Each structure stands twice: as C-alpha cells, then as structure tokens.
Amino acid sequence: xxxxxxxxxxxxxxxxxxxxxxxxxxxxxxxxxxxxxxxxxxxxxxxxxxxxxxxxxxxxxxxxxxxxxxxxxxxxxxxxxxxxxxxxxxxxxxxxxxxxxxxxxxxxxxxxxxxxxxxxxxxxxxxxxxxxxxxxxxxxxxxxxxxxxxxxxxxxxxxxxxxxxxxxxxxxxxxxxxxxxxxxxxxxxxxxxxxxxxxxxxxxxxxxxxxxxxxxxxxxxxxxxxxxxxxxxxxxxxxxxxxxxxxxxxxxxxxxxxxxxxxxxxxxxxxxxxxxxxxxxxxxxxxxxxxxxxxxxxxxxxxxxxxxxxxxxxxxxxxxxxxxxxxxxxxxxxxxxxxxxxxxxxxxxxxxxxxxxxxxxxxxxxxxxxxxxxxxxxxxxxxxxxxxxxxxxxxxxxxxxxxxxxxxxxxxxxxxxxxxxxxxxxxxxxxxxxxxxxxxxxxxxxxxxxxxxxxxxxxxxxxxxxxxxxxxxxxxxxxxxxxxxxxxxxxxxxxxxxxxxxxxxxxx
Amino acid sequence: xxxxxxxxxxxxxxxxxxxxxxxxxxxxxxxxxxxxxxxxxxxxxxxxxxxxxxxxxxxxxxxxxxxxxxxxxxxxxxxxxxxxxxxxxxxxxxxxxxxxxxxxxxxxxxxxxxxxxxxxxxxxxxxxxxxxxxxxxxxxxxxxxxxxxxxxxxxxxxxxxxxxxxxxxxxxxxxxxxxxxxxxxxxxxxxxxxxxxxxxxxxxxxxxxxxxxxxxxxxxxxxxxxxxxxxxxxxxxxxxxxxxxxxxxxxxxxxxxxxxxxxxxxxxxxxxxxxxxxxxxxxxxxxxxxxxxxxxxxxxxxxxxxxxxxxxxxxxxxxxxxxxxxxxxxxxxxxxxxxxxxxxxxxxxxxxxxxxxxxxxxxxxxxxxxxxxxxxxxxxxxxxxxxxxxxxxxxxxxxxxxxxxxxxxxxxxxxxxxxxxxxxxxxxxxxxx
Numbered sequence: 001x002x003x004x005x006x007x008x009x010x011x012x013x014x015x016x017x018x019x020x021x022x023x024x025x026x027x028x029x030x031x032x033x034x035x036x037x038x039x040x041x042x043x044x045x046x047x048x049x050x051x052x053x054x055x056x057x058x059x060x061x062x063x064x065x066x067x068x069x070x071x072x073x074x075x076x077x078x079x080x081x082x083x084x085x086x087x088x089x090x091x092x093x094x095x096x097x098x099x100x101x102x103x104x105x106x107x108x109x110x111x112x113x114x115x116x117x118x119x120x121x122x123x124x125x126x127x128x129x130x131x132x133x134x135x136x137x138x139x140x141x142x143x144x145x146x147x148x149x150x151x152x153x154x155x156x157x158x159x160x161x162x163x164x165x166x167x168x169x170x171x172x173x174x175x176x177x178x179x180x181x182x183x184x185x186x187x188x189x190x191x192x193x194x195x196x197x198x199x200x201x202x203x204x205x206x207x208x209x210x211x212x213x214x215x216x217x218x219x220x221x222x223x224x225x226x227x228x229x230x231x232x233x234x235x236x237x238x239x240x241x242x243x244x245x246x247x248x249x250x251x252x253x254x255x256x257x258x259x260x261x262x263x264x265x266x267x268x269x270x271x272x273x274x275x276x277x278x279x280x281x282x283x284x285x286x287x288x289x290x291x292x293x294x295x296x297x298x299x300x301x302x303x304x305x306x307x308x309x310x311x312x313x314x315x316x317x318x319x320x321x322x323x324x325x326x327x328x329x330x331x332x333x334x335x336x337x338x339x340x341x342x343x344x345x346x347x348x349x350x351x352x353x354x355x356x357x358x359x360x361x362x363x364x365x366x367x368x369x370x371x372x373x374x375x376x377x378x379x380x381x382x383x384x385x386x387x388x389x390x391x392x393x394x395x396x397x398x399x400x401x402x403x404x405x406x407x408x409x410x411x412x413x414x415x416x417x418x419x420x421x422x423x424x425x426x427x428x429x430x431x432x433x434x435x436x437x438x439x440x441x442x443x444x445x446x447x448x449x450x451x452x453x454x455x456x457x458x459x460x461x462x463x464x465x466x467x468x469x470x471x472x473x474x475x476x477x478x479x480x481x482x483x484x485x486x487x488x489x490x491x492x493x494x495x496x497x498x499x500x501x502x503x504x505x506x507x508x
Numbered sequence: 509x510x511x512x513x514x515x516x517x518x519x520x521x522x523x524x525x526x527x528x529x530x531x532x533x534x535x536x537x538x539x540x541x542x543x544x545x546x547x548x549x550x551x552x553x554x555x556x557x558x559x560x561x562x563x564x565x566x567x568x569x570x571x572x573x574x575x576x577x578x579x580x581x582x583x584x585x586x587x588x589x590x591x592x593x594x595x596x597x598x599x600x601x602x603x604x605x606x607x608x609x610x611x612x613x614x615x616x617x618x619x620x621x622x623x624x625x626x627x628x629x630x631x632x633x634x635x636x637x638x639x640x641x642x643x644x645x646x647x648x649x650x651x652x653x654x655x656x657x658x659x660x661x662x663x664x665x666x667x668x669x670x671x672x673x674x675x676x677x678x679x680x681x682x683x684x685x686x687x688x689x690x691x692x693x694x695x696x697x698x699x700x701x702x703x704x705x706x707x708x709x710x711x712x713x714x715x716x717x718x719x720x721x722x723x724x725x726x727x728x729x730x731x732x733x734x735x736x737x738x739x740x741x742x743x744x745x746x747x748x749x750x751x752x753x754x755x756x757x758x759x760x761x762x763x764x765x766x767x768x769x770x771x772x773x774x775x776x777x778x779x780x781x782x783x784x785x786x787x788x789x790x791x792x793x794x795x796x797x798x799x800x801x802x803x804x805x806x807x808x809x810x811x812x813x814x815x816x817x818x819x820x821x822x823x824x825x826x827x828x829x830x831x832x833x834x835x836x837x838x839x840x841x842x843x844x845x846x847x848x849x850x851x852x853x854x855x856x857x858x859x860x861x862x863x864x865x866x867x868x869x870x871x872x873x874x875x876x877x878x879x880x881x882x883x884x885x886x887x888x889x890x891x892x893x894x895x896x897x898x899x900x901x902x903x904x905x906x907x908x909x910x911x912x913x914x915x916x917x918x919x920x921x922x923x924x925x926x927x928x929x930x931x932x933x934x935x936x937x938x939x940x941x
Contacts (some may be wrong), residue, residue, distance in 0.1 A: 018512055025510045042510035051646065054522040071530030072567055074523040082626075098511065105516055120510065166529070174570055320586020329585060371930035397587040399596075401580035407595040413587055426583040437572055462578030467570035474570070 010299045013106040021103075024113045025120070030294045032121040035366055037286065039124040039140060041098040044116065052104050053077050055092050063146050065153035065261070066134040067169055093119035095127040097271075110307050113300075117290040122283025129279070129374045132271035156254050170257050171474035172241060172262035177436055179241030179259075179266040192193075217468045236440040236455065240475070241266070243441045249450060250480030259478070264349060272433060274377040281335010282373050285343075286317055288336070319395060329394075337390045338381070341367055345387065352388060378430035386426065388419045398425040437464055442486070451482035458489040464497075470500040530676030533632070537562045538627065542635045546787070554805040558632045561624045585666040636924075637791055641933040656753040667748025676747035684745055696731040699724055759798040761850040762788060764839075765883075766832045768857040770807040771824040777889045780920055782819050782889055787927050788854050796850065802839060806832035808862075812839065822867045827860045829897060830868040837877050851881045858890045859897055866896035870904060878908050885930050 010027055011020035025044065028427035032039070047055070058064040059075030079456050094100040101119040103112055127133050129266045157165045172179070237243045244251070245259040272279070291312075295305040318333040321326040346365035347351045354361050360368055372385055397413040398421065411425070412418030452475070456464060462488065476499040485497040531538060541560045541862075549556075590596075627635070663676055706721050766787045767778070792799050803818035806811055806826045810832035836853065844851060861869070878884060886901055888894065904912050915926045 018514070021512055025512070028509070044510055044512045045515040046513070047515045047518075051518065051522070055525065057523045064530060066525050067933050068526065068533045069530035069569055071523065071526035072623075074527055075530060077621070079625050099630040100517075162529075170569070173544055175572075177719075178570060314532075318585050321584035322586060322588075326586070329583070394585040395587040396585055397590050398581070398583045401582070401598075403577045403597075404600075405581075407597055410590045410592055410594040410596065411581075412592050413590060415592070416590055422583065425581055428581065429583055435574075439572055458578065460579040460581070462574045462580065463576075465575035467568075467573065467757070468575075470570035471572050 008299070009301065010294070011109070012200065012301060012304065014146075016107070016109040016112050017192050020109060021046075021112055021116070024109075025116050027294060027299055028121060028290050030112065030118075031290050031297075032286070035289070037125040037288075037368065038128055039121060040096075040128050042120040042124060043098040045103055047102050048105055052092070052102065053081060057101055063095070063143075063147060063150055065150045065169075066157075067173075068166060069170075069173065091213050092128075093123045094142075095133060095137060095139055096142055098335075099127060099139075100125040109231055110304055111311065113294075114291060114311060115306060118283045118287035121290060123279060125233055125286070126275075126282045126373060128280050129370070130271070130275060131375055132275055132377055136271045137268050145264065149265070150255060152261065156258065157213075160254065165258070167260050167477070171257050171261065171477045174471045174474040175240050175244075175478075176262060176266045178439060179239060179263040180270045181239050181242070186335055201344050204272075207299070211351045216376060220294060220447050232444050232446050233441060236442055239263075240439070240441060240454070244475075244478045247444070251478065254477075263376035271377075274379070274430075277331040277335040277378045277430065278373065278376065278381050279335070280332045281337075281339050282310075284332050284336040284456065285339040288312055288340075321393070324433075332451055334382075334390075336388075337393060338385050339372070341387050341390050342372060342385060350389075353466050356387060358386075379427050379432075381421060382430060383423060383427040386423045388414070390414075391419060391422055396426065398422050434459065437462070439485070450480075451484060452479045453487045454483065456485060456487040458494065461489055463487065463495065468497055469499070472497055475499070522583065531627070534560075534562055534567065535564070538635055541639075542632060543924055545632075545638060547921050556632065557626055557628045559624055561622045561627055564623050592771065595683065595717055600822045603868055616652060626713050632795070633790065633794065636787075637931075640928060642790065642933040650771060658751050659754045661750045661752040663747045664750040665744070665747060667750065671748045671751075673747045673749050677741070677745050680747060681741045681745040684742065685738055685740070689735045692731045692734045696735065699728040703728065746760075759790055760798045760800075760848060761800060761852060762800045762844045763792055764802050764804060764836050764851070764853040765818065765856040766804045766806070766836065766853060767818065768807070768827055768829065769821070769823045770827040772827070772860045772861060773857050775870045777856075777858055780889050780917060780923060781887070782854060782922065783923050784906060784917075784927065785854055787923070788852070788885070791931065792852065800844075802836075802844075804837075804839075806834050806836055807883055810835040826862055827857075828865045829857065830865050830872055833869055833872045837880070840877075840880050853881050853884045855884070856884045857886075858896065858903045859888045859892070859895045861895060861897040863896060866900040869897065869898040873904055873912075874907075878912060881911065884912045886912075887917050887926065889915070889917045891918060 010023055011017075015314065021044065025042070033038075044176070046224070053074060055061075056077045057070050064070065092102045099120065100122075101115065103115050107115065127139060133139075153165060153169075207399040233243070241259055241263040243254050245263065248256075290304065291300075291308050294300045295302075316330070316333045316336045317476045318330045342360060343365040344369055345357055345360050346363050349357075349361040377385060393416040394416055398411045398418070399408050400411045401408045412421045414422065433446070438457045438459060439454055440457075441452065443453040445453075464485075468485065472483055472485055482500040484499075486493055522643075538560050544556060545558050663673055700923075703721065703724050706716055706724070710716050710721075766783055767773075769778075789799070789801065801815070803813050803815055805813055805818055805823075806827070806829065807823045808828045808831065812835065813821075832855075840846065840851060888898055896916075898916075901914050905914055913930050915930060917923060917926055
C-alpha cells in the first residue's frame with residue numbers, strides 16, 4: 001500500500017471512465033485484501049443494456065446452446081425492461097476463474113464501484129470459498145465446457161435437425177432439477193477430456209445399454225443368476241437424467257450426449273440454487289463494508305456515500321407480506337441481516353446473544369464470517385446463525401396450511417417460545433429436498449414391457465402439481481417405453497400416473 | 509490484478525437466434541394475432557410492429573413440483589397482529605401462495621397469464637405476407653431503353669486521374685521498388701559493413717589498403733545511385749477504379765386503384781376497399797423497389813384523382829364502370845408502357861353498374877387491357893346479390909384465370925383472408941421460387 005493513495009479522493013462525479021474504474025477497483029481490492037477476502041482474479045467487462053438482456057436470457061452464461069426457451073426468456077426480459085416494469089440487475093457475475101463481472105455502461109460511477117465491491121470481491125470470494133462451489137463446480141473449466149456444449153448441440157442440429165434436437169432438450173429441461181447428484185461428488189468438468197472421451201463413451205454407452213437389454217437366451221447358470229438380479233436398479237436412483245442417459249434403451253448416442261450436457265449444466269447451477277441467501281447476503285455485506293471503508297478512509301465524499309446508502313437500502317429492502325411489492329423473502333435482505341448481526345454479536349453482544357450464540361460472542365468477526373461463508377448452505381446457515389434479533393427485525397411468522405382445515409394456522413411468531421421452531425421452519429423453506437418433490441427411479445421391468453416406474457415419496461402429504469402429466473410425457477419420450485409414477489405416503493400408494501402414449505409428441 | 513475489458517462493441521444480438529426459434533415455435537399464435545391486427549387496425553398504422561400475446565400455459569415448460577394440498581408450511585416477514593395459534597380463514601381460491609411456500613404464487617392481484625412480446629414491423633409484414641406471392645412476377649427486360657446502374661467492376665491500369673486508386677497504386681509502387689532495388693540494397697549494406705570494418709581498423713591504427721577502401725566506396729556509391737534512380741512512383745504502378753454501366757431489369761411497378769364512388773358506395777364500403785388497396789400496396793412494396801399508385805374513381809365518368817379525393821370525397825349518380833377501365837387503358841398508354849412497368853390493378857365496387865355497361869367492360873378488358881396488366885383483382889363489397897358486372901367478370905376469370913381474379917367481400921373481417929386467397933403462392937410459382 002503506497003502512502004500516496006491514502007487520503008486522496010478517488011475520481012468524483014457521476015461519469016465513469018476506464019481509468020476511474022481501475023482506480024476504484026484498486027482501492028477496493030486493497031481494502032478487501034486487508035479483510036482477508038480470497039478471490040479469483042477479476043475480469044470486469046463493460047457491456048450495454050442490450051447485452052445485459054442477452055446475458056439474462058442465457059441464465060447469465062456468456063454462451064449457451066441455442067434453444068427456444070432462451071428466446072422466450074429474452075422476450076420476457078426485453079418486454080419488462082422496455083415497459084419499465086423491471087430494472088436490469090446492475091451486474092451479473094459468473095463463477096469462473098477469472099471471475100467475470102458484467103458492468104452496465106448506463107451505471108454511474110457510484111454504481112460501478114458498488115458493483116465492483118459486490119461482485120468482484122463479494123460473490124467472487126464466495127465462489128472461491130464456499131464448500132458447495134468448491135466441491136461441485138470447477139471454476140476453471142466451465143467456459144470451455146460451455147463452448148463444447150454449444151458446438152456439440154449445433155453439430156447435432158445440423159445432422160439430425162433442429163426440431164429433433166430441441167425436442168430432446170425440451171424433455172431434458174423438464175427433468176433438469178432431477179439431474180443432479182445430491183450426495184455424490186461429480187467428476188470436475190473438463191472440456192478437453194470430454195471431447196477426447198466422447199467417441200469412446202458413445203460406443204461404450206451403447207454397449208452397456210445393449211447388455212442390459214440383451215434378449216438372446218443365455219446358458220442356464222446365467223439365467224439363474226439373472227432371476228435373482230431381476231430387480232433393476234438394485235437401489236432407487238435419485239438422478240433421473242443420469243439414469244436415463246445410462247440406461248434408456250432407445251436413445252441414440254447423440255441424445256445421450258445431450259442428456260449429459262443438460263445434466264452437467266444442472267449440476268453446475270446446483271450450488272447456486274442452494275446458496276442464494278448466503279451468496280447474495282455475503283456480497284451485500286461486503287459491498288456495504290467495503291464502500292463504508294472507502295468513505296472512512298477519505299477516498300470518497302459524503303455525497304457519494306449517501307448516494308450509495310440509498311442504493312444499498314433499496315437492495316436490502318424487505319417488504320412485509322401484506323405489501324403489494326411482496327414477492328417472498330428477499331435473499332439480499334435476509335443474508336445481509338444475518339451476516340451483519342453476526343458481526344454485531346462479535347463486537348457488541350447482548351445477554352440474549354450470549355445465551356444463543358456462546359461460540360460467536362467476542363470472537364474476531366472476520367474469522368466468524370469467513371467460517372460461516374465457507375461451511376454452510378442456505379438451509380444449514382439459517383439453522384445455525386439466524387438470531388432472535390433478526391427474526392424480530394423481520395417480524396417473521398410461520399404458517400401452516402393443512403388442506404383438511406378451512407383455516408391457516410399461525411404456528412409461531414418472533415417471540416421467545418417461537419424462535420427455535422420459526423428458525424427450523426424458515427430453514428426448511430430453503431431445503432431443496434423440501435422444495436422439490438422426492439422422485440426417484442424405482443424399477444425397470446427388464447424382461448417384460450420395459451416400462452419405467454418412478455416413485456414419488458410424499459412429504460407432508462403434498463401432492464404433485466398439474467405439470468406432472470406433461471413431465472411424464474417428456475420422461476416417456478426419453479425412456480421410449482411406458483412410464484409410471486407412483487405417489488406413496490406413509491407406505492401406501494396414493495396415486496398413480498401412467499404415460500403409455502406411444503408417441504406423445506410425434507417426434508421419436 | 510483485475511482485467512477491465514470494454515465489451516460494448518461486441519455483438520448485442522446474441523439472443524436473436526433463440527428469439528427466432530421462439531417465434532417459429534409459436535408461429536400459429538403469431539399468425540392469429542397478425543390476422544386480427546390486420547383486420548382491427550386503423551389503416552394508417554397497418555405497417556407497424558405488433559404486440560403478440562400468448563397464453564402463459566401454452567409456453568409453460570413443465571417441471572415436477574408440489575401442487576396444492578397436503579400440509580404446507582411457510583414463513584413470511586412483516587407480522588403485525590398475528591400471534592401463535594391464530595387461525596386465519598383460508599382466502600378464497602387463488603389467493604394464497606401458502607400451499608407450497610416459495611414458487612411463483614404471486615400475491616400481485618391478478619396472475620399474469622398472458623405472455624406478451626413485440627415483433628418488429630419487418631417481422632409483422634413477413635407474417636402478413638407469408639406464403640403469398642405476386643402472380644406473374646416478371647422483371648421486365650428492356651430493349652434499348654434499359655435502366656443502368658453504375659457498378660464497381662474491379663481495378664484497371666488505365667483511367668482518369670479522378671478514379672485513381674491510391675492504395676493499390678502505392679502498393680504496386682512499393683512492390684516494384686522492392687524488386688528493382690532489393691538486390692542493390694543488400695549489396696550496399698554488405699559493402700557498408702565492410703567499409704565500416706576497414707575504417708575501424710584504420711582508426712585503431714592498423715595500416716590498411718587505401719585503394720581497396722576507395723574501390724569499395726566507389727562501388728557503394730554506384731549501388732546508392734542505382735537505388736536513388738528507382739522512381740518512387742512510376743506510371744505503370746498506377747491503378748484505377750473501374751466502373752461499368754450495367755443494364756438493370758426494371759423493377760418498377762404501378763398499381764391502379766379503381767373504385768366506384770357512385771351514390772350507392774357508402775363510406776364503410778370505401779373503407780373496406782381502402783384496406784384492401786393498402787394491403788396490396790404494402791405487398792407490392794416488398795416485391796418492387798419503386799411503386800407508383802394511380803387512383804381512378806368513377807361514377808358515370810372516370811377521373812384520375814389524388815389519394816385524399818379518392819377515399820373521402822363523395823359523389824352521386826349512376827355508375828359506368830367501363831369509363832374507368834378506358835381511362836386506365838389510356839393512362840397506361842400515355843405513361844406506363846408495359847415494357848417498362850409491371851402493372852397491377854385492383855378494382856373495388858359494390859357491384860352496381862349501368863345495365864348495358866357490363867358487357868362493354870368485358871369487351872374493353874378482352875380487347876387489350878387484360879393483356880397489359882400483370883394481375884387484375886376485383887373485389888365486390890356487397891351484402892346483396894350479384895349483378896351483371898359480376899357475371900361479366902366471371903366469364904373473364906374463366907378465360908384469363910392466370911391474371912384475373914375476383915372475390916366477394918361481406919365485411920372487414922373478410923379482407924385479409926380474401927387477400928391471402930388472391931395471392932396464395934401457387935404450385936408452379938413455388939417451384940420457381
């Protein structure tokens with residue numbers, strides 16, 4: 001740190017320039033390093049609002065394969081934006097090394113600084129530190145894999161026609177949330193290996209599949225063995241797409257590859273779905289801290305910091321459930337509140353905090369926050385760190401809605417008796433296992449009609465939604481034979497869906 | 509270290525492929541919306557983009573999820589008066605997203621069950637005229653009075669100074685200089701090195717052969733001279749842009765709008781006719797670079813008028829259709845030679861005609877008018893029975909089915925379908941297209 005940068009004002013005024021962005025970035029990085037934020041290198045890209053809309057439409061990915069659903073997304077964003085119903089996010093940041101952050105050219109200097117602090121040091125350090133991202137995604141490989149996927153899909157379209165490819169992708173997308181390994185660690189993506197192994201894999205896969213479906217009679221001994229081994233799969237499989245990729249009898253090699261691509265994408269996004277509160281909260285906490293630190297060190301003016309505070313307040317605003325602006329809990333607000341409260345408990349604990357968080361009180365807040373960021377996902381993070389004070393501040397209350405009753409019951413509110421259950425309930429809300437229904441591959445009728453049976457284990461007696469029939473058609477299309485879906489509750493069969501339409505979409 | 513990159517110059521229409529895919533997938537919806545727009549819109553903004561709405565359920569991508577029912581659980585912020593154990597009456601259907609917590613259950617009053625988006629003017633017109641084709645689309649070739657277009661036709665070595673191509677000339681000069689003096693330069697460089705070496709030796713006190721040095725210097729001087737003699741720019745370096753006049757097939761079209769303005773034509777009928785004319789005009793603009801429109805209105809006598817007069821002034825009196833046809837023929841003779849112009853005609857009428865005149869109309873057409881035009885469309889806007897004109901034209905239609913078409917229109921809603929029918933791409937054109 002050179003003394004000359006101390007006590008000198010960073011460039012002021014609303015307009016940014018590449019030079020001023022660099023100066024702010026340098027100043028913010030200096031502070032971030034002092035706080036021990038460990039980040040991937042940053043790549044800051046200035047883009048226009050149109051480009052931002054493009055980025056939106058492709059779920060923030062700098063490049064993706066072509067599919068009509070992205071077009072739909074784009075039109076939706078464009079329409080909302082043009083009508084002023086929606087502002088574009090100030091930034092998009094991509095979990096990649098170097099970490100790519102998009103800054104919109106329309107932003108003023110203050111916003112650019114905020115975004116740099118938020119994305120380039122907040123999100124970036126989260127991507128690098130959080131265990132889910134460390135385990136499930138390989139930040140150095142994703143772009144290469146995207147390039148590979150895009151090219152592969154394009155080649156398929158040329159060879160087999162856009163319609164067929166889109167149809168297969170439609171079906172895969174319908175099962176995207178059921179295409180992740182929740183417990184098993186995946187092999188990191190590597191585009192090179194993918195390509196190198198691709199041919200071999202196609203051949204092997206087909207062979208494997210053929211093995212399973214072999215109908216030529218075997219020697220007696222083997223038949224005996226098969227009789228006992230008749231239950232396939234031997235254990236229920238949670239990763240539907242994986243199962244389809246490996247075992248669907250009629251898929252062509254290129255279709256298996258498409259299934260695989262969608263599966264890999266799902267796996268890549270899986271950590272993001274589980275760390276929304278933590279990730280946004282972390283980034284918000286750090287942009288708040290870093291920007292205030294800039295002010296404390298006399299690098300920005302009062303006007304600048306006031307303008308910042310206004311934007312920040314908007315970001316972490318939580319409307320009440322009865323507000324017309326309410327659309328669920330704002331992950332920025334909740335995450336920011338929890339991290340800020342953790343810091344407060346470290347520095348100025350109350351009696352209550354000593355009772356609830358004896359491990360946190362009085363510790364070095366930077367270390368406590370770092371630990372929290374690294375080792376949790378939303379569900380466990382809330383369960384571990386949501387304090388009574390935050391629950392009071394948000395005025396949380398828990399509802400239970402049992403269809404058998406004609407009322408909705410308030411189970412607990414933000415008071416002494418309710419804190420624990422309330423926290424439990426909120427934590428559950430972020431549990432993907434609770435949000436997504438539990439559907440697994442149960443059985444394949446190998447020697448008979450080749451039908452596939454999925455089992456849905458009902459949670460809290462909640463039935464499946466109206467899409468089920470449609471999704472089953474997609475499963476049917478991928479599997480190629482009849483598909484059955486059984487809903488079980490407490491060991492008894494409640495409902496069965498059956499999709500036997502020979503060719504539901506007239507495509508395969 | 510951070511890298512800061514300006515990406516604003518990169519393409520911004522990355523999503524256009526996906527957008528096109530979406531449009532193609534929901535083509536039927538768009539087609540319907542366009543059809544409605546063509547019928548509903550005021551005439552002035554017929555060629556504009558359009559907002560297409562598609563029911564959300566049609567573009568929904570299904571996923572497994574929890575439906576309503578069972579025991580739902582949710583935490584909300586902003587409690588004011590509730591206490592643990594309170595029982596809130598269930599809001600009437602649709603009201604609560606409580607069922608499955610999270611998700612898209614919106615509390616924003618009405619759910620948004622329409623997906624709306626804009627298509628551009630170009631896309632709108634593409635859709636309006638999709639699968640339509642102008643019959644007998646012939647680009648007229650001309651004998652001697654061809655239209656010309658000046659076209660760039662490469663680079664030549666002779667020309668006027670005004671057409672000098674600087675870059676090419678300088679490039680040639682550079683190449684020539686390299687070729688002509690390259691050898692001399694290399695030798696010169698070698699010699700100079702040698703001279704320098706000798707001079708150094710001399711400076712360091714060693715005795716050297718003065719004559720050799722002088723010889724070398726002399727040699728070097730000759731090479732230098734040779735280099736200097738190579739001209740910087742020579743006449744045969746010069747290159748000129750070459751342009752040629754290319755004969756252009758004519759792509760001019762003239763459209764005749766013929767309308768009956770006798771007392772029996774109401775403003776409403778005229779509006780229907782106007783829509784038809786405008787559709788035709790828009791369609792022609794997509795096929796021809798240059799279009800002229802001639803308005804002919806008639807009652808008992810025909811007159812060429814301005815657009816304003818054509819659509820809005822009222823006349824009374826009887827109807828003699830042949831007067832308009834004769835005028836049209838005359839105008840074609842005077843101003844729009846069929847050699848140069850693609851001639852289209854659209855006639856709108858309520859079917860009224862002076863009894864004896866219909867035969868004359870048929871006569872005029874058969875006697876030559878029909879051979880002058882590329883395509884003649886007749887629309888009859890009437891809720892009543894057909895009269896003599898219709899039957900006279902019917903005979904024409906059977907005789908000249910390739911260039912004469914007629915349809916009956918009842919109200920505004922018929923226009924677009926009729927228009928599509930009239931200009932439906934025919935099989936043989938599809939093959940040629």
